Amino acid sequence: MKLQFLGAAGTVTGSKYLVETDNRKILVDCGLYQGVKHYRLMNRQPLPVSYDELDAIVLTHAHLDHSGYLPLLVKEGFTGPVYATPGTCELCKILLPDSGFLQEEDARHAAKHGYSKHNPPHPLYTEQDALRALKQLKPCSFGQIHKILPDLSIRFRPAGHILGAASIEVFDGSHMLAFSGDVGRPDDLIMYPPESLKRADYLVVESTYGDRIHEEMDAAEAMAKAINETAAAGGTVLIPAFAVGRAQMILHLLERLRAENRIPKLPVYLNSPMAIKATEVFHRFHEKHRLTKDDCRKIDSMTHYVRTVEESMALANQTFPGIIVSASGMASGGRVLHHLKHILPNHRNTVMFVGYQAMGTRGEKLVSGATSIKIHGQNIPVKARIKHFDAFSAHADSSQIIQWLGSIKTPPKQVFVTHGETEAAQAMAEKIQIELGWKTCIPKLTDKAELQ
Numbered sequence: 001m002k003l004q005f006l007g008a009a010g011t012v013t014g015s016k017y018l019v020e021t022d023n024r025k026i027l028v029d030c031g032l033y034q035g036v037k038h039y040r041l042m043n044r045q046p047l048p049v050s051y052d053e054l055d056a057i058v059l060t061h062a063h064l065d066h067s068g069y070l071p072l073l074v075k076e077g078f079t080g081p082v083y084a085t086p087g088t089c090e091l092c093k094i095l096l097p098d099s100g101f102l103q104e105e106d107a108r109h110a111a112k113h114g115y116s117k118h119n120p121p122h123p124l125y126t127e128q129d130a131l132r133a134l135k136q137l138k139p140c141s142f143g144q145i146h147k148i149l150p151d152l153s154i155r156f157r158p159a160g161h162i163l164g165a166a167s168i169e170v171f172d173g174s175h176m177l178a179f180s181g182d183v184g185r186p187d188d189l190i191m192y193p194p195e196s197l198k199r200a201d202y203l204v205v206e207s208t209y210g211d212r213i214h215e216e217m218d219a220a221e222a223m224a225k226a227i228n229e230t231a232a233a234g235g236t237v238l239i240p241a242f243a244v245g246r247a248q249m250i251l252h253l254l255e256r257l258r259a260e261n262r263i264p265k266l267p268v269y270l271n272s273p274m275a276i277k278a279t280e281v282f283h284r285f286h287e288k289h290r291l292t293k294d295d296c297r298k299i300d301s302m303t304h305y306v307r308t309v310e311e312s313m314a315l316a317n318q319t320f321p322g323i324i325v326s327a328s329g330m331a332s333g334g335r336v337l338h339h340l341k342h343i344l345p346n347h348r349n350t351v352m353f354v355g356y357q358a359m360g361t362r363g364e365k366l367v368s369g370a371t372s373i374k375i376h377g378q379n380i381p382v383k384a385r386i387k388h389f390d391a392f393s394a395h396a397d398s399s400q401i402i403q404w405l406g407s408i409k410t411p412p413k414q415v416f417v418t419h420g421e422t423e424a425a426q427a428m429a430e431k432i433q434i435e436l437g438w439k440t441c442i443p444k445l446t447d448k449a450e451l452q
């Protein structure tokens with residue numbers, strides 16, 4: 001087998017790995033670059049492999065930095081199968097068309113304000129392209145070996161992280177190449193712990209938190225404290241959260257804190273059409289996560305689901321205290337921006353970030369102490385309190401990754417450390433060398449490796 005790194009090299013987004021055998025090519029993950037402009041522009045550069053050379057695509061999970069490039073390949077002409085777990089397929093049905101819609105919005109916005117290089121500006125892909133891509137999804141259950149090509153089989157193992165998320169093993173008959181995907185934490189509130197890999201001759205491992213250990217703190221208590229202080233000041237708490245996974249976890253936590261009388265019974269709003277749809281998918285996949293039917297019912301009865309644009313506008317202008325959960329999680333787009341414009345200039349309010357904040361995003365700037373922030377072309381002063389609870393992240397920290405890798409008994413011939421900013425990948429690689437004694441390297445974009 002040959003392996004080529006076509007994304008998530010030196011950064012956390014754009015995951016794409018080309019696996020080649022003598023006469024076949026598959027892509028493991030097909031993700032968009034997100035975050036700073038330099039990376040987003042890379043979505044427009046052609047891949048070194050053309051759509052018609054690819055026999056299949058395999059997805060670790062539905063997050064757009066792992067799946068969001070798929071509609072573009074389909075638009076270009078890729079007609080092959082896309083293998084993913086049933087949970088991932090369901091979530092892709094929500095995330096990909098929305099991504100197409102947002103690409104169209106961006107192009108319209110660029111046309112109106114005249115800042116695109118293309119005239120007229122054209123979207124990376126459209127909602128229609130994304131809907132077409134969905135038809136190529138082939139759901140594959142966890143745990144079984146799926147023969148996808150004459151000389152290649154794959155197996156999905158639960159990786160925690162989000163609903164449907166998997167680590168993927170690829171066999172060519174003699175070697176096994178494993179991809180960690182995004183690895184969840186063993187103590188996640190709503191996902192089960194990641195299942196460990198038993199064997200990997202070669203391994204690609206993520207390093208989002210490669211240089212960090214999640215704070216040992218009672219995150220629920222810290223969150224309750226911040227909510228109580230904000231409520232006492234008559235303010236509103238805004239929680240930007242990833243629509244899939246984190247939003248559901250935060251609602252579950254809020255429901256528990258309310259039931260235990262640890263926070264006041266302020267109204268709780270979920271203002272993200274995508275998060276509302278994702279919550280419905282959670283209700284359908286009970287055996288795949290820790291939330292029971294009863295937990296889901298309690299979330300439903302606590303939460304005001306904000307569906308229409310009119311309701312969303314009314315909520316943004318509301319002045320009495322409440323808790324608003326809205327997407328996107330890094331404040332890079334979506335309805336949360338309208339809330340930030342109203343929430344940030346008032347010192348009574350609190351904005352609570354609960355997940356990873358990629359470099360260059362508004363979320364990263366806010367948690368790093370920015371005193372003003374640009375939203376829709378306006379400079380918004382930051383007077384509200386900004387909190388960041390890494391403890392709610394959906395990614396394992398470096399020690400949890402080491403622990404997860406520990407069950408592989410025979411050392412892999414080579415470990416490729418990807419999906420991390422440079423320092424994080426470096427720290428993760430060193431930790432694997434020192435604690436497990438395995439050979440590691442940090443591939444650069446378009447690097448190729450022969451796996452023998």
Ligand SMILES: [Zn+2]
Pocket residue numbers: 061063161182
């Ligand atoms: Zn992810």
